[in-house]
Amino acid sequence: MQGFEYHVDLVFCIDSTASMIPVLDEVKTNALRFHGDVLSALNAKGKHVDKMRIKVVAFRDLYDDMATAFEQSEFFSLPEEASRFETFVRKLQPIGGGDEPESGLEALALALNSEWTRGGAKRRHVVVLWTDASAHALEKASGVTGAPPGIPATFDDLTDFWQGQSADLSARRLILFAPEAQPWTTISEVWEGVVWVQSRAGSGLDELSHEEIVSTIVNSVGG
Amino acid sequence: MLRWLRGLRRRGAATSAPQSSFLTSVLLDLPKVGAGEDGPALAIQLNNAPIVAVAVFDGLGGSGAQRLATPIGVLTSAAWAAKLAHKITASTISESNEYSHSRSDQATYFSHVLRDKLQEELAHGFVAFGANLEPVSTTVLKGSLSRRLPTTLCLMLVALEHSDARVSAIWAGDSRAYIWRPGTGLAQISRDHTKQPLDAFDAILEDAPMSNFVSADRPFHLELHEIRVEGPFLFFSCTDGVYNYFSSPMEFECQLIAALHQGIDAGDISASIQRCIAGVTNDDASLGLCGVGWTDWAGVRVDLDSRLIVLKGILGSSGALPFADMQDSERPAKAHASLGSSEEDPLVRREIWRAYRGYYESLQPQQKGPSQPRRDDGDPRQ
Numbered sequence: 001m002q003g004f005e006y007h008v009d010l011v012f013c014i015d016s017t018a019s020m021i022p023v024l025d026e027v028k029t030n031a032l033r034f035h036g037d038v039l040s041a042l043n044a045k046g047k048h049v050d051k052m053r054i055k056v057v058a059f060r061d062l063y064d065d066m067a068t069a070f071e072q073s074e075f076f077s078l079p080e081e082a083s084r085f086e087t088f089v090r091k092l093q094p095i096g097g098g099d100e101p102e103s104g105l106e107a108l109a110l111a112l113n114s115e116w117t118r119g120g121a122k123r124r125h126v127v128v129l130w131t132d133a134s135a136h137a138l139e140k141a142s143g144v145t146g147a148p149p150g151i152p153a154t155f156d157d158l159t160d161f162w163q164g165q166s167a168d169l170s171a172r173r174l175i176l177f178a179p180e181a182q183p184w185t186t187i188s189e190v191w192e193g194v195v196w197v198q199s200r201a202g203s204g205l206d207e208l209s210h211e212e213i214v215s216t217i218v219n220s221v222g223g
Numbered sequence: 224m225l226r227w228l229r230g231l232r233r234r235g236a237a238t239s240a241p242q243s244s245f246l247t248s249v250l251l252d253l254p255k256v257g258a259g260e261d262g263p264a265l266a267i268q269l270n271n272a273p274i275v276a277v278a279v280f281d282g283l284g285g286s287g288a289q290r291l292a293t294p295i296g297v298l299t300s301a302a303w304a305a306k307l308a309h310k311i312t313a314s315t316i317s318e319s320n321e322y323s324h325s326r327s328d329q330a331t332y333f334s335h336v337l338r339d340k341l342q343e344e345l346a347h348g349f350v351a352f353g354a355n356l357e358p359v360s361t362t363v364l365k366g367s368l369s370r371r372l373p374t375t376l377c378l379m380l381v382a383l384e385h386s387d388a389r390v391s392a393i394w395a396g397d398s399r400a401y402i403w404r405p406g407t408g409l410a411q412i413s414r415d416h417t418k419q420p421l422d423a424f425d426a427i428l429e430d431a432p433m434s435n436f437v438s439a440d441r442p443f444h445l446e447l448h449e450i451r452v453e454g455p456f457l458f459f460s461c462t463d464g465v466y467n468y469f470s471s472p473m474e475f476e477c478q479l480i481a482a483l484h485q486g487i488d489a490g491d492i493s494a495s496i497q498r499c500i501a502g503v504t505n506d507d508a509s510l511g512l513c514g515v516g517w518t519d520w521a522g523v524r525v526d527l528d529s530r531l532i533v534l535k536g537i538l539g540s541s542g543a544l545p546f547a548d549m550q551d552s553e554r555p556a557k558a559h560a561s562l563g564s565s566e567e568d569p570l571v572r573r574e575i576w577r578a579y580r581g582y583y584e585s586l587q588p589q590q591k592g593p594s595q596p597r598r599d600d601g602d603p604r605q
Contacts, residue, residue, distance in 0.1 A: 046468075046505035121428055170419070170431050173368065188366040192418075192432065196366035209362040212288045215299070216364065219284030 007120030017097025262305030455516025
């Protein structure tokens with residue numbers, strides 16, 4: 001085969017507020033199978049993934065309880081650390097939140113601030129975000145102490161961050177499992193490299209939908 | 224428009240176009256396991272003009288993964304787009320009657336009119352056959368990466384004119400148009416529509432997002448670029464599954480020469496190229512190739528030998544045997560091995576590219592601004 005090595009990083013941002021109780025187990029299941037499906041599909045296309053890593057950013061509501069607003073893991077190398085990844089995901093508990101919006105944009109910022117791989121002939125940085133709510137404006141956090149460092153002050157700054165000033169233009173992808181609400185509507189329209197998955201029936205993903213999403217990632221990862 | 228749906232093939236096949244001064248066309252369609260997203264390649268010789276057209280279509284799997292209930296069954300949006308583009312292009316060419324033998328600029332006039340007609344037919348047809356198709360899953364994919372019926376298109380028209388030929392490339396996306404000439408070798412005629420300007424060497428690694436391609440939900444444009452070429456030469460359109468899985472454009476030409484040399488007729492050549500490509504990728508691959516100026520494919524093989532000698536001089540390889548001394552089964556491997564040791568080192572590979580790229584890039588349109596027809600009658604590196 002071609003011989004180019006792919007280094008793929010996945011960051012999962014998972015809304016872990018109480019409203020996610022009905023679907024969090026399904027989200028966890030999807031998160032746990034996602035990387036394996038992507039890897040298998042890439043191998044089937046003859047694209048050799050030399051290194052795959054995965055990281056989790058669980059988020060809730062910064063203005064509800066700052067102490068539990070974010071839970072971040074390190075990057076887990078796969079397959080060697082698959083069990084540690086699974087342990088982290090399964091330990092996530094749906095708590096807090098209570099009402100919209102949640103801190104999805106801050107979580108997205110934390111994901112984009114990850115120590116992304118710079119190795120491999122071809123690199124892919126994929127963020128997958130699951131939420132059932134809109135998100136607080138980043139501007140709201142101005143002057144709030146205790147928030148995680150490195151979060152852009154405005155949505156425009158975050159957009160600049162995504163669009164290339166601090167990221168590899170061709171390497172990144174964002175998959176949104178989010179409702180039709182702001183800021184997700186704007187992100188899907190304005191940001192490059194975004195797939196926004198919307199349920200038609202108001203229920204979870206069926207197998208066909210999962211295949212479509214994996215196919216989207218694989219075909220865009222594979223060039 | 225329903226006539227376009229009749230006879231849609233699920234797989235391409237090697238076919239031949241009727242020939243006058245053109246060689247028998249070579250068509251290659253390699254759908255990946257499961258479901259291909261390249262439309263079948265096509266080759267058409269016009270009945271009323273000395274023109275051969277070859278074209279390829281590559282559905283964008285990343286943007287068009289949504290599965291739709293189409294008139295011919297469940298397909299991804301990308302696969303349906305490529306098939307639609309094939310049918311519309313074939314229909315538009317076959318029904319064209321703008322070639323006028325009385326015009327002094329007949330080939331140029333024809334290519335411009337055809338490009339404009341094709342643009343209009345594609346825009347209309349994609350909306351008509353894509354706007355109301357229902358997804359078959361429980362989700363709808365939206366966002367900047369998700370598009371309605373996204374596909375590339377790359378069409379080459381070669382019109383014989385007196386002592387030379389008028390070559391026109393009409394394209395949207397990163398499927399490419401090439402010519403190959405004895406002595407000077409491979410040249411890319413089109414320029415990829417990507418958001419980052421990249422040369423063919425860097426494009427292999429960078430995988431830049433496309434800036435323009437055919438779709439049902441966004442405006443697109445078909446770029447047209449024309450050159451004049453003296454024969455003999457080969458011309459072909461191909462999707463990225465053909466060219467993008469070799470380590471460099473030089474290796475692509477080398478492997479292509481080796482594959483062409485193995486065949487004695489269009490069917491042989493198609494099979495040989497298929498083996499060559501299957502050795503480096505599992506992705507979809509489509510190619511439409513023809514030649515002009517030789518009496519048969521045997522004549523092409525002689526010039527392939529000559530080009531390999533020139534390549535060896537450019538690339539500084541050693542130890543390679545001329546094709547004539549090789550067993551047929553050895554040729555592709557030996558052709559690559561002749562470059563193998565120097566090709567392994569990326570820095571050396573880049574240096575070789577610097578020496579090679581002069582003619583390869585010399586026939587492309589300018590990066591910005593209107594393209595100008597130019598005469599190709601020598602080696603621009605000299």
